[in-house]
Amino acid sequence: MRTTIYDVAKKAGVSIATVSKVFNKKGNISTETIQHVLQVAKELNYKPSFVASALTGKSTNTIGLLIPDIANSFFSEMARSIEDRGHELGYTVVICNTDNLPEKEAQYLEWLQRKSVDGIILGTGATSINVMKTLQKDRIPTALVSREIPGFNVNMVLCDDFQGAFEATEHLLKLGHTNIGFITAAFDNLCEQTRLEGYKAALKKHKVPFKEANIFSGNMSIEQTKQNVKEQLSEISKMTAFFAVNDLVAIGLIQGLKEQGFSLPNDMSIVGFDNTMLAVINDPSLTTIAQPIQKMGQLITDLLIDEINGVQAKKEKIVMKPELIIRKSAIKYKPDLKWAEN
Amino acid sequence: MRTTIYDVAKKAGVSIATVSKVFNKKGNISTETIQHVLQVAKELNYKPSFVASALTGKSTNTIGLLIPDIANSFFSEMARSIEDRGHELGYTVVICNTDNLPEKEAQYLEWLQRKSVDGIILGTGATSINVMKTLQKDRIPTALVSREIPGFNVNMVLCDDFQGAFEATEHLLKLGHTNIGFITAAFDNLCEQTRLEGYKAALKKHKVPFKEANIFSGNMSIEQTKQNVKEQLSEISKMTAFFAVNDLVAIGLIQGLKEQGFSLPNDMSIVGFDNTMLAVINDPSLTTIAQPIQKMGQLITDLLIDEINGVQAKKEKIVMKPELIIRKSAIKYKPDLKWAEN
DNA sequence: CTGAAAGCGCTAACAT
DNA sequence: ATGTTAGCGCTTTCAG
Numbered sequence: 001m002r003t004t005i006y007d008v009a010k011k012a013g014v015s016i017a018t019v020s021k022v023f024n025k026k027g028n029i030s031t032e033t034i035q036h037v038l039q040v041a042k043e044l045n046y047k048p049s050f051v052a053s054a055l056t057g058k059s060t061n062t063i064g065l066l067i068p069d070i071a072n073s074f075f076s077e078m079a080r081s082i083e084d085r086g087h088e089l090g091y092t093v094v095i096c097n098t099d100n101l102p103e104k105e106a107q108y109l110e111w112l113q114r115k116s117v118d119g120i121i122l123g124t125g126a127t128s129i130n131v132m133k134t135l136q137k138d139r140i141p142t143a144l145v146s147r148e149i150p151g152f153n154v155n156m157v158l159c160d161d162f163q164g165a166f167e168a169t170e171h172l173l174k175l176g177h178t179n180i181g182f183i184t185a186a187f188d189n190l191c192e193q194t195r196l197e198g199y200k201a202a203l204k205k206h207k208v209p210f211k212e213a214n215i216f217s218g219n220m221s222i223e224q225t226k227q228n229v230k231e232q233l234s235e236i237s238k239m240t241a242f243f244a245v246n247d248l249v250a251i252g253l254i255q256g257l258k259e260q261g262f263s264l265p266n267d268m269s270i271v272g273f274d275n276t277m278l279a280v281i282n283d284p285s286l287t288t289i290a291q292p293i294q295k296m297g298q299l300i301t302d303l304l305i306d307e308i309n310g311v312q313a314k315k316e317k318i319v320m321k322p323e324l325i326i327r328k329s330a331i332k333y334k335p336d337l338k339w340a341e342n
Numbered sequence: 343m344r345t346t347i348y349d350v351a352k353k354a355g356v357s358i359a360t361v362s363k364v365f366n367k368k369g370n371i372s373t374e375t376i377q378h379v380l381q382v383a384k385e386l387n388y389k390p391s392f393v394a395s396a397l398t399g400k401s402t403n404t405i406g407l408l409i410p411d412i413a414n415s416f417f418s419e420m421a422r423s424i425e426d427r428g429h430e431l432g433y434t435v436v437i438c439n440t441d442n443l444p445e446k447e448a449q450y451l452e453w454l455q456r457k458s459v460d461g462i463i464l465g466t467g468a469t470s471i472n473v474m475k476t477l478q479k480d481r482i483p484t485a486l487v488s489r490e491i492p493g494f495n496v497n498m499v500l501c502d503d504f505q506g507a508f509e510a511t512e513h514l515l516k517l518g519h520t521n522i523g524f525i526t527a528a529f530d531n532l533c534e535q536t537r538l539e540g541y542k543a544a545l546k547k548h549k550v551p552f553k554e555a556n557i558f559s560g561n562m563s564i565e566q567t568k569q570n571v572k573e574q575l576s577e578i579s580k581m582t583a584f585f586a587v588n589d590l591v592a593i594g595l596i597q598g599l600k601e602q603g604f605s606l607p608n609d610m611s612i613v614g615f616d617n618t619m620l621a622v623i624n625d626p627s628l629t630t631i632a633q634p635i636q637k638m639g640q641l642i643t644d645l646l647i648d649e650i651n652g653v654q655a656k657k658e659k660i661v662m663k664p665e666l667i668i669r670k671s672a673i674k675y676k677p678d679l680k681w682a683e684n
Numbered sequence: 685c686t687g688a689a690a691g692c693g694c695t696a697a698c699a700t
Numbered sequence: 701a702t703g704t705t706a707g708c709g710c711t712t713t714c715a716g
Binding site: 048077094 | 413422429435458593597
């Protein structure tokens with residue numbers, strides 16, 4: 001078996017209490033003893049068990065991260081940042097892909113609790129009020145990224161979705177577009193709703209009437225969005241521009257349109273949201289609203305860990321400022337487009 | 343505190359052993375008792391602690407996954423597949439971003455051991471012989487994905503790098519190119535070496551002499567690759583085509599070239615390796631060698647978990663067949679290119 | 685400055 | 701069919 005605290009204690013000729021103390025830098029142990037114990041531990045290649053220590057009430061140094069899909073750039077970039085910060089602070093992170101499915105989310109949450117994780121970061125869309133209630137009842141530190149659930153006093157950091165959507169839409173408006181579609185992904189979460197509000201607000205400011213018919217549904221899968229595009233092509237063709245709820249949808253739309261023979265950005269202007277690495281790579285490179293993903297991941301991790309350590313006065317809600325990044329997917333309105341007869 | 347097995351036992355009027363048995367479906371317990379215990383447990387919202395159970399020698403249902411960077415599509419797609427399969431089989435996965443740094447890798451490995459993970463999947467480039475030796479000595483089940491370390495009898499699944507590189511290069515050759523560069527990322531791992539060999543073999547078969555000068559160094563960061571491209575531009579311009587060691591490098595090269603005023607694919611043909619989602623999105627869409635990422639992740643997870651459960655005759659080495667996916671980044675050699683004077 | 689002992693929540697003989 | 705009990709490896713009073 002692996003070497004335990006007993007092995008070290010015996011070989012060092014001290015009690016296990018002493019060994020425990022030197023490893024936790026607690027109590028008063030003479031420098032000599034410390035040196036000696038450390039020496040012996042090293043010889044024996046002793047590695048204190050986190051699970052045994054956790055059982056005595058100490059933390060597991062683990063946080064759970066729930067996101068829809070780690071293969072999605074926005075979340076993988078977020079996960080990277082969270083894991084980095086966690087690692088710096090001595091935490092390990094377990095990822096949970098929920099696909100925005102309430103059942104999967106519930107399942108993961110239960111496992112995480114059974115594993116006694118120290119805290120949980122929710123970056124998933126499915127989270128219901130009930131889930132939040134349970135989490136609070138069980139007193140497990142929970143934080144929200146890029147996701148808001150009204151009515152709960154938890155740490156969260158998110159981007160100003162309203163403002164971002166407003167800027168995206170206004171950018172299109174200023175380019176002369178008026179037939180601007182809004183294409184969503186899942187649409188069951190507040191984040192997308194808020195972006196829709198921002199879109200509407202921009203239209204309103206510029207006195208362009210909002211039309212229900214200009215709302216289209218994409219999907220978090222590029223393939224599915226392409227499929228949707230195909231099916232809604234005639235309606236889509238009535239637009240000259242689109243604000244896509246996120247980069248992935250924007251790209252699905254672009255790919256779909258290209259497949260249908262559109263030449264971009266000439267035949268359609270598109271702006272996305274997130275500014276993941278995909279935005280740069282895409283053809284045409286994507287004009288989009290940047291969220292400071294890395295910073296957000298770092299902040300939420302800090303907040304969560306502060307809460308875990310009880311070093312926190314009150315819960316914070318940090319709202320980051322979005323930024324319009326102009327690339328090549330959105331250009332000036334051209335009145336001579338064949339389908340822009342309006 | 344959270345409710346424990348004692349709470350359930352007391353309220354149900356049975357012993358903790360009974361409760362334990364019903365939850366583990368062990369021993370002979372009357373149907374009535376089972377029902378009753380389950381009922382009480384539900385009322386109390388009892389969730390058996392994995393950490394306590396782990397301390398008694400049972401597994402933690404956790405596997406560790408070491409990869410260079412989860413924000414990199416190849417690894418995030420791989421991670422997704424591994425997590426999916428793990429989840430199906432009741433395992434949770436903790437991700438560790440090593441950046442191919444031996445220190446980080448060692449650090450993570452120690453933590454994982456201290457957390458008593460049931461097994462580890464290594465998808466990182468840094469892994470040294472020594473690390474593998476330690477892992478074997480400590481008898482912790484270890485598996486390798488997309489990475490080979492000769493001399494160790496461990497489960498692994500990888501893609502035929504030689505064959506893939508051969509096909510990529512031959513594709514370029516058949517398009518009429520002879521000045522074909524090879525651009526690498528880290529180059530310190532066997533995988534890249536093997537791809538280089540495949541590249542050389544294809545050249546040889548087609549009687550094109552291999553030149554050391556045609557090897558260029560890219561980087562796992564797109565930005566860094568672009569930088570490298572800038573610096574090596576004059577040498578790069580002597581090529582008419584490139585085989586990039588992976589999609590990320592290919593994309594860095596493409597972006598860098600475009601920034602330098604190249605028009606692609608006209609001015610340079612490029613083929614990548616991996617077929618991540620980036621390949622489709624990129625402009626021009628990337629001709630590349632597809633690895634069955636999803637299948638590989640699933641297979642390695644199965645193998646590892648089989649080993650954990652002791653249900654395995656011997657260690658497997660599964661080599662997947664790569665497949666050339668033709669898109670738009672590589673085209674016929676045009677003798678009239680201004681810098682193709684050879 | 686160091687050690688003995690209780691206990692964390694659960695499992696697995698071994699009894700009954 | 702069910703209960704008693706001895707650990708698992710560690711932390712933490714409390715004594716000495």
